[in-house]
Amino acid sequence: MADAVADDLAGDLAGDLVVRAERVLVDGAWRAASVHVRDGVVVAIGSLDAVAASPGGPDVTLPADQVLMPGVVDSHVHVNEPGRTEWEGFASATRAAAAGGVTTIVDMPLNSVPPTTTVAALQLKRASAAPQSVVDVGFWGGAVPGNLGTGDLRALHDAGVFGFKAFLSPSGVDEFPHLSTEQLHAAARELAAFDGLLIVHAEDPGELDAAAAGLPEGPAGGAVYDDFVRSRPEVVETTAIEHVVEALRETGGRAHVLHLSSARALDTIRAAKAEGLRLTVETCPHYLTFDAGSIADGATQFKCCPPIRDEANRELLWAALVDGTIDVVASDHSPSTRELKFAGDGDFGLAWGGIAGLELSFRAVWSGARARGVPLERVLGWMSSGTADLVGLGDGSGASPAKGRIAVGAAADLVAFAPEEPFTVDVTALAHRNPVSAFDGAELVGLVAATWVGGVLVTDAAPPARLLTRP
Template sequence: MAQAFVSTCVVLPDGIHSAAVLEDEGIIRAVCAPSEIPAGYAVHDFGTLALLPGLIDSHVHINEPGRTEWEGFRTATRAAAAGGITTLVDMPLNCLPETTNVAALEAKRSAAYSKCLVDWAAWGGVAGDNAADVAPLAAAGVRGYKCFLIYPGCEGFQMVSLQQLEAALPHVATTGLPLLVHAELEEPIAAATAMLNETSNDWRRYATYLASRPDEAELSAIRILLALCRRYRFRLHIVHLATAQAVPMLRQARAEGLPVTVETCPHYLHFAAEEIPDASTLHKCAPPIRSRANREQLWEAVREGVIDLVATDHSPCPPAMKKFEEGRFDLAWGGIASLAVALPVVWTGLSARGFGLTEIARLMSAGPAHLAGLEARKGAIAAGRDCDLVVFDPDAEFHVSANDLHSRHALSPYVSEMLRGRVMATYLRGEKICDLTQGHASFASDLQGRAI
């Protein structure tokens, strides 16, 4: 039956309106005034609760096939649904095999089949000498490519040298797809780490870890990437920007007309180095969470539009890999799990700084949809798009508990944080896939998520 989703706060591309979203067969057919709902529609009236477009997380490590003890499609898509995320775009690592050729892409699609509560797509990998795989991966349906200019942190996925990257870039440019880059260089990190080890620094201290990955590691990488972008005119996307010192050169690149986009992550906008306890390896990620002043400068880059989107870089692992007993940042896995709480984390920061809900739609739906080439189907409440919706209470406040995470391992630095805004329900193509109105998550038994 056709449905009408009604609210006094529907977040549309042109602003917030009292409206009805008309759905039939999973597609938004029209958006109209509540008084104009045609006869025969089943009406769901959410009152003053906000209706947001389904969120898209364009930076997720699902880790299947090969490392389902870390996460997996079943648990990752469940956590996503609880967080209002209706589409995930999966990174080409830390799964095994890595998604660096068509056979590995098909293996991932087979592994995901019938396990997904939300839709998903795949990034391919530019790794080592696989330039010849770039075009076939595009033809097979990847949404773009990911590469590392530094060791990725686990065996399997290879970083690229500058020579290997330049061999791949003409192929990437020809596809028209974006290249997502982990922008840190090894040399500044190696030099800083050597100096810290020579002076017997304590690796249980967060300050030691932060000093081991200086801003210059990001800055030098971004300078090189912008120079390559000028030469090859490929679509460059900087993932998980952590240093605000890069904002001026990114602003200038945009002014030049370079095809550059930028993301940051919820943890860089929420936490600050001064507040991270020593031995709290749950906070370890790469690049690292930097200072309070740096965080506020990232928020200014969000306000200015230099930062195009926010993505989680959801990168979970088994508890033992966080080295809780040792508490050493140099030994612990670097990754933060946040799929189920990313929306309230970002809204907590946005609302405290005077932003409105339209910024959530820009940063966490429209921006990622554009990056991944999903605008025809996702990213906005508009006629012709999939009817992916989030019912959101922007005024609710809650302390995060482990039960709120819904990932395979209930590990996150967000546990015990006080956040603002709560997902009340998530709809995928008009079907309710998660209901949180009773204070706990109830998930649909029918797994309708698709590879897109």
């Protein structure tokens, strides 16, 4: 790609859209450049003042306080449509994504009804998403007891899902049951036969039961946040991750640990990677932003599973991102209605667990990184190129041009971003469907000034974006 980028590019450059900025992220470094787009793809990257061959198209020069960056690829989003569209839908979710600089989402197989555990259910999802989505959308499949050994996993793989989500403990919805440890190994064996990716909600039910036995009101009951955290101690995650590692060791397959909250699991992860096992790991903006000591009792907008832990744990997660133990960051946008999120009037045992933060995910992580002296390009490595690579969209080998980077031949998924602009989150101004979020009132930095998906500026009149399949 670098050979096609010329600082001294002379003459006319082809393109339907040109975006110019004093700081454009190219090959991991910021430089003054013009990015030229035709038919949704970057066709040239030239000097800041390079002349376009198609002067009739949009030619945008960003102000000095804005950078041009690749769109964020959010690989962990619960859209919930069809079936629970009152929680979230493709129209609202993808507009929230674009408002936050996210140009691609990969939708989780639950909490929609039906879940994406068969090709027929995938077809329903795609039919729902196609006319409504203003950012590109891909889909995960689900691995549940009922579709192991039936041929459904391979059929979903062939139909283009990016991998298969499994829960090792109850998911919270009856139509998506969890796998036992034995079934986890069976799923890993089945997926290894065609190199499918297993993505895992790693909490161990036996350890959850043991923790619940020590609480007077049962699992996560009551309004005391510390009791909720004690109901899901770190051993719940570490034990489940050890089971995943054992399955990889047996099968040689691939697995990705979702939403890591426990720093105590990092040694197990480092050892597995050192062993050569094909394990990747994500954490989420809420684990990097909040800490248990700052969460008030009864504040169920902060409830998620696994839970937000203490400040020292949070800083260890940041360190693990910086040293590469944790590979990527994704939102785990898991919204619900206000009634469900605040069910029980502050009772953590009754409220729905999940953080709504798709529109804020990138800016929350950037705010935390900036405060710790971590540069913006590292954040984009975790949330744009890293997540694109995780799902196989990073090299352009499939039907979609490469995502997660600004390069010749890559998708023209671009974001104009003012990284030093402060703002206070107002949940009523966010685009996702229900005005509930743990980030309400947070002081963050970063303004998304414009988002282009495939070279098209996302506006209320933007046409539907693409549905993606696994390369």
